[in-house]
Amino acid sequence: MGIIKYLDYEDFELFIFDNFIINQVKEGASIEPHHNELLNEIVQEHFSNKDMVYVSNRVKSYSVNPLIYPKTEAIPNVIAIAMIPKTEVMRKNAEYERQFYDKPYEIFNNLTDAMNWVQELVSN
Known part of the structure; x- marks a missing residue:
């Protein structure tokens, strides 16, 4: 489960692993729908025909x-x-945002709990 690649962009950092991405957005950034174009490119490049989970730290x-x-x-x-x-x-913002996403979306207290959930999802 080691890191495969690290990418540093103006608004965020991505840590790419075998079955998931951890995204850490930078202080003061404003994440807008156009950011998904880049996310889609990265997902298609690193996870072509493979399920993955997006983790927002x-x-x-x-x-x-x-x-x-x-x-x-x-x-x-x-x-x-x-x-x-x-x-x-x-947490309250993440709970509000949940209503805009219809696939599985969970909120965790720590990275360890999130990683356990991710591994459960991708192994099923």
């Missing part, structure tokens, strides 16, 4: 346009989203 403060979720949902390889909010405000 929310350690910094940033904004998310919830209209990003229907576009994320349309990426066929992305079977689920795991959120790990750092603060109670981030």
Whole structure:
């Protein structure tokens, strides 16, 4: 389950593993639907014809346009989203955003619990 690749972009960092991506958005960024174009390219490059899970490790403060979720949902390889909010405000935002995504979407207190869920999903 070791890291395969690290990508550093203007608004976020991606850690690519065999069955999942961990995304850490940078402080003050604004995540909009156009970010999904890049996500889709990365998913298709690294997970072609393979299911994967998107993990959002929310350690910094940033904004998310919830209209990003229907576009994320349309990426066929992305079977689920795991959120790990750092603060109670981030948790409430993640709970609100959940209503815009119809595939499995879970919120966790820590990365370990999220990883256990991810491994369960991709092994089934």
